[in-house]
Amino acid sequence: MRYDLEVRWAKLIATLFGVGKLRPAPGTWGSAVAVGLGWGLLTWGGPLLLFAGCAVVFITGLWAAGLHGHSTGRDDAPEVVIDEVVGQWLTMLPLPFLAGGMGWEGLVLAFALFRLFDITKPWPIRALDRRLKGGVGAMVDDAFAGTVAGLLVLALGLTLGLPSL
Template sequence: MLARLISTFFGVGYAPFASGTAASIVALPFAWLIAHYGGPVVLALAAFAAFGAGVWSCGVYIRESANKDPSECVIDEVAGQWLACAFAPLTLPGFALAFALFRLFDILKPWPVGPAEKAPGGLGVMLDDMVAGLLAGVIVLLLHLAKVI
């Protein structure tokens, strides 16, 4: 029961379509609150805590469902989105770009995102999203430092 709650991010994963995008959208206000009150380091730590919880919960969910990467497991999108936002300025354009780039990398799976997905079990579910979040976050940070956003 706990693994299902965590892996579906309290039921968000049961959205009728685009459950990954829905989870990323739901993750944004939480990311803003964590970054606003705790700063970007605390948001990054929250992303890694979600990653750890997701490796465990998605691993349990996969074993129970016999599906290698169930679409309702969306804690990976939450963790990856939070990591991307940890690099972003605490502004609407910064978070919007972090969202867009994270979703783009998560969907298209360019190198090194795609190979990260090949890890076994819950780690494979989670790792590609963390890599996508890191790529998105670094690009957003570079654009912010270059005063583009």
């Protein structure tokens, strides 16, 4: 009984309360919801709150994605989108430090770059995706993709300036 309840909670969290069931492209839906939630955290508490949120969601996601994978027999199933939340939020972390970064241009840039890195999985993201399994694999490759995309957001924002995009 207790295990069934744990599995239900893990499924809810791993699928971001059902967002991962949306089709097509559940990862894109998860990222879109993450942008809205991340914008709220940044607006309300700044980058420190968003970073704390990343840590909490990452740790919770390790458990939820791992248990979901164990219970279904599928590692990093398409409906698991909690990893997209962490990756998207890491991509958004530089936005408050850039002029105009919190405008729609910065949010669209962060969304597009994270989806690009998450979908194409260039090296070394692909290597992490192939090597790591379970909840760790689901979470780490997206966290790394978000970190790389966030560094690119920062570089583009500093060199080009977001308001001119």
